[in-house]
Amino acid sequence: MSLQIPHREKANGSSGATKAVILVSFVVVFNVRIWLTPTSKVGGASRGTRFRPLSLDVPKPLFPVAGHPIIWHCLTAISKVPSISEVYLIGYYDESVFRDFIKDSASEFPNISIKYLREYQALGTAGGLYHFRDAILKGRPERLFVLNSDVCCSFPLNEMLKLAQDKDAEAVILGTRVSEDAASNFGCIVSDSHTRRVLHYVEKPESHISNLINCGVYLFSTEAIFPSIRTAIKRRTDRPSRLVSYPSSENLESSFMIDDDEESQKNEVIRLEQDILSDMADTKHFFVYETKDFWRQIKTAGSAIPANALYLQKAWQSGSKELAPASANILSPVYIHPTAQVHPTAKLGPNVSVGPRAVIGPGVRVKESIVLEDAEIKHDACVLYSIIGWNSRVGAWARVEGTPTPVTSHATSIIKNGVKVQAITILGKECGVGDEVRVQNCVCLPFKDLKRDVANEVIM
Amino acid sequence: MKALILVGGFGTRLRPLTLTMPKPLVEFGNKRMILHQIEALAAAGVTDIVLAVNYRPEVMEKYLAEYEKQFGINITISIENEPLGTAGPLKLAEKVLAKDNTPFFVLNADVTCEYPFKQLAEFHKAHGDEGTIVVTKVEEPSKYGVVVHKPNHPSRIDRFVEKPVEFVGNRINAGIYILNTSVLDRIELRPTSIEQETFPAMVKDGQLHSMDLEGYWMDMGQPKDFLTGTCLYLSSLAKRGSKELAPISEPYVHGGNVLVDPSAKIGKNCRIGPNVTIGPDVVIGDGVRLQRCVLLPGSKVKDHAWVKSTIVGWNSTVGKWARLENVTVLGDDVTIGDEIYVNGGSILPHKTIKANVDVPAIIM
Numbered sequence: 001m002s003l004q005i006p007h008r009e010k011a012n013g014s015s016g017a018t019k020a021v022i023l024v025s026f027v028v029v030f031n032v033r034i035w036l037t038p039t040s041k042v043g044g045a046s047r048g049t050r051f052r053p054l055s056l057d058v059p060k061p062l063f064p065v066a067g068h069p070i071i072w073h074c075l076t077a078i079s080k081v082p083s084i085s086e087v088y089l090i091g092y093y094d095e096s097v098f099r100d101f102i103k104d105s106a107s108e109f110p111n112i113s114i115k116y117l118r119e120y121q122a123l124g125t126a127g128g129l130y131h132f133r134d135a136i137l138k139g140r141p142e143r144l145f146v147l148n149s150d151v152c153c154s155f156p157l158n159e160m161l162k163l164a165q166d167k168d169a170e171a172v173i174l175g176t177r178v179s180e181d182a183a184s185n186f187g188c189i190v191s192d193s194h195t196r197r198v199l200h201y202v203e204k205p206e207s208h209i210s211n212l213i214n215c216g217v218y219l220f221s222t223e224a225i226f227p228s229i230r231t232a233i234k235r236r237t238d239r240p241s242r243l244v245s246y247p248s249s250e251n252l253e254s255s256f257m258i259d260d261d262e263e264s265q266k267n268e269v270i271r272l273e274q275d276i277l278s279d280m281a282d283t284k285h286f287f288v289y290e291t292k293d294f295w296r297q298i299k300t301a302g303s304a305i306p307a308n309a310l311y312l313q314k315a316w317q318s319g320s321k322e323l324a325p326a327s328a329n330i331l332s333p334v335y336i337h338p339t340a341q342v343h344p345t346a347k348l349g350p351n352v353s354v355g356p357r358a359v360i361g362p363g364v365r366v367k368e369s370i371v372l373e374d375a376e377i378k379h380d381a382c383v384l385y386s387i388i389g390w391n392s393r394v395g396a397w398a399r400v401e402g403t404p405t406p407v408t409s410h411a412t413s414i415i416k417n418g419v420k421v422q423a424i425t426i427l428g429k430e431c432g433v434g435d436e437v438r439v440q441n442c443v444c445l446p447f448k449d450l451k452r453d454v455a456n457e458v459i460m
Numbered sequence: 461m462k463a464l465i466l467v468g469g470f471g472t473r474l475r476p477l478t479l480t481m482p483k484p485l486v487e488f489g490n491k492r493m494i495l496h497q498i499e500a501l502a503a504a505g506v507t508d509i510v511l512a513v514n515y516r517p518e519v520m521e522k523y524l525a526e527y528e529k530q531f532g533i534n535i536t537i538s539i540e541n542e543p544l545g546t547a548g549p550l551k552l553a554e555k556v557l558a559k560d561n562t563p564f565f566v567l568n569a570d571v572t573c574e575y576p577f578k579q580l581a582e583f584h585k586a587h588g589d590e591g592t593i594v595v596t597k598v599e600e601p602s603k604y605g606v607v608v609h610k611p612n613h614p615s616r617i618d619r620f621v622e623k624p625v626e627f628v629g630n631r632i633n634a635g636i637y638i639l640n641t642s643v644l645d646r647i648e649l650r651p652t653s654i655e656q657e658t659f660p661a662m663v664k665d666g667q668l669h670s671m672d673l674e675g676y677w678m679d680m681g682q683p684k685d686f687l688t689g690t691c692l693y694l695s696s697l698a699k700r701g702s703k704e705l706a707p708i709s710e711p712y713v714h715g716g717n718v719l720v721d722p723s724a725k726i727g728k729n730c731r732i733g734p735n736v737t738i739g740p741d742v743v744i745g746d747g748v749r750l751q752r753c754v755l756l757p758g759s760k761v762k763d764h765a766w767v768k769s770t771i772v773g774w775n776s777t778v779g780k781w782a783r784l785e786n787v788t789v790l791g792d793d794v795t796i797g798d799e800i801y802v803n804g805g806s807i808l809p810h811k812t813i814k815a816n817v818d819v820p821a822i823i824m
Contacts, residue, residue: 029499123668345746362730363747363764365781365799379729380747380764384799392736397731397749397766399783417819427596436749436766440801440818455818 009278053428053445054301057390059093060148062101064372065304066311067322067353069101073311074147079109079157081223084145088136090128118322122376127270130229146272147230148216153315154293160219163196170224172284173198173277173310174217176295180208182410187214187273191288198286199305201277212288214273216297225276232275297417301443302424303414305385306405308370324348331367338370343379361396368404378435385427389446395435400425416441421456462508462557463565464495464502465540467545469514473681476791476808477756477773482517484569486629487756488686488766490721490739494520495527497575504529504577506565509533509659512549514540547654550639551647556689566654568635572689573677575636576695583671584638587615587689590667591639593659595631596677604632605655607670615669634673646770677750683771683789683806690754694719703796714751723782745780762798773809786820
């Protein structure tokens with residue numbers, strides 16, 4: 001197994017990190033790992049399959065939502081914590097994948113150094129942290145943020161930090177309330193409502209325990225987290241059969257960091273959620289910061305639409321200059337890339353993002369949608385609750401339509417005439433929709449031309 | 461000459477349109493259905509027309525009075541207190557139909573075609589027997605009653621075969637007849653069918669002939685057929701080089717067969733056709749796409765909407781970027797919201813539609 005970090009980054013990184021760590025006592029590890037599907041094998045190339053067809057062409061963390069890659073939103077939140085100077089991205093992807101993003105971010109976030117640490121083997125979220133402990137602990141940081149990149153929220157990191165300081169916490173977890181039905185799909189937190197101390201943590205319980213759930217954002221004291229992981233590894237090595245007694249995860253829809261059962265039984269795979277948090281609730285000074293702000297997981301490709309809406313709303317509320325100014329034909333919030341061409345008679349919004357060089361023709365209607373780079377939407381077409389893939393073309397008077405899901409719902413599929421279908425319509429890269437053709441509740445894989453009306457289908 | 465038009469009941473099959481307007485008054489190709497027939501009858505020299513109805517058609521009286529004046533004819537409404545079938549109404553109107561010895565026309569109000577009344581009268585006179593029915597050739601005769609001729613005779617009917625299993629012919633009763641007044645003696649004043657009772661009796665006596673219809677024919681009982689009938693009618697106008705159709709040179713006309721009332725307003729960058737009827741006072745916004753549809757008077761289609769195989773009822777509004785298709789019928793004063801999709805919806809009068817109708821449904 002190779003542990004090499006590219007030399008260039010290492011050289012830059014260590015000088016920056018050393019400096020930073022001496023002065024500042026925080027390191028952020030920013031985890032960009034994508035879940036494995038239940039069938040993928042250790043070290044397999046399968047990545048972000050549930051984000052298909054969009055992840056066929058771009059890794060999910062770099063998929064643009066509200067005009068920026070998903071991880072950009074995390075970085076923006078991180079950059080607002082003054083004491084953070086270093087960010088590590090940990091993932092399976094090839095180093096080249098994040099090269100441009102890291103380069104761009106270096107100029108956009110000059111006060112933080114960003115490095116990518118590549119895992120060559122599935123180690124689990126905690127296993128990955130532990131594996132790179134030397135890099136992370138260089139400069140002896142006191143605390144460590146861990147963020148899952150497939151989370152869309154306002155990332156109240158400063159608030160979490162303040163709670164950690166006030167309580168002298170060893171761990172702080174970001175929590176949010178969901179409906180009772182949804183709760184068991186997530187990691188559930190039982191806490192003391194007065195002290196906010198975490199009393200109990202169960203990943204995807206079979207019965208209802210709490211509707212306060214794990215948001216996938218953590219703050220650990222370095223002195224607590226690494227010994228906890230070491231203990232878990234030791235326990236695994238001593239009693240490797242222990243995991244067998246864990247309830248198997250039936251519902252893979254909405255939990256963090258699911259590896260398949262086969263993998264989870266490998267000794268190297270140590271997951272924060274399943275293997276660490278529960279023990280921490282028992283033994284450590286562990287607190288929950290409950291966010292009242294928005295929170296969504298970005299799991300399937302369709303969940304990019306609610307995430308897009310939430311980040312655009314956030315940008316709008318904070319008076320972002322990036323957004324298109326409201327007018328008769330722009331219903332805020334709308335993001336239009338400076339290189340995109342939008343005809344003045346086209347009506348956009350709310351919650352629309354238009355990517356670089358996209359062309360939106362006269363009399364077009366786009367609502368609750370993402371139009372990706374170089375896509376073209378011809379005159380009088382109507383695009384609702386959809387993602388239009390890179391270089392795709394939507395014909396004149398065509399209608400590409402998804403179905404809105406309730407704001408409180410964390411699902412991305414709906415039941416239509418008794419059949420489960422994708423709520424959001426997604427056109428993969430370089431798809432074509434003919435003039436006047438209607439596409440509803442469909443997922444269309446890359447390079448397909450749709451010449452006839454289709455509904456409720458996956459088009460291979 | 462005289463004629464009887466079999467109007468019958470409320471036209472429930474053409475609902476939701478007939479919830480607002482009796483069927484004969486529904487505009488077909490921007491002209492009330494009954495007017496097509498009255499016009500053709502008057503042109504053939506008919507002076508007395510009976511409308512056989514089984515409801516009280518107050519609204520119709522005003523229009524009929526107008527037509528009487530316009531064509532210099534008498535129109536009588538003959539009301540059945542109980543439905544009398546297709547033959548009974550003839551007997552009920554005997555006073556008018558038998559007022560002289562000339563033969564009289566009978567036609568079903570639902571039928572559209574190039575009414576061949578003059579030719580039919582001549583043909584009838586030439587053979588000298590009691591009756592002549594107009595027949596039309598169809599592709600699938602097994603769905604209808606087929607007319608079979610006497611061997612070695614071009615027009616005398618030998619028998620009728622109802623829904624034949626085997627091919628016996630492809631000519632079916634087109635619902636248009638000319639009959640001598642003597643036929644009235646064959647009919648009793650009771651519910652009775654001209655097809656099932658009167659005609660077979662005439663056939664037995666060798667008194668019934670058929671005449672082939674040229675051109676299109678459609679029974680427009682249902683909205684689907686109303687749309688098809690409109691297409692056939694518009695094509696026929698085009699074939700005859702009618703000046704009524706919008707010229708192909710109009711930038712919005714696409715594929716021809718577009719009939720636009722002069723009072724209608726059409727926006728910029730529209731693509732309209734083929735087979736579209738746009739009624740009086742209709743307003744069409746910019747970038748609208750219309751095909752195979754009927755926009756009844758006073759309706760409005762807003763910018764960028766897409767409408768196909770749809771009847772937009774009187775004073776109805778179709779929202780921006782809405783999409784209507786698959787035999788959608790909007791009754792009077794229906795509003796379809798912006799960006800709404802309606803697939804085969806039958807929308808009753810005065811409704812506002814704010815959510816998609818994904819599968820064919822009746823919206824009460």
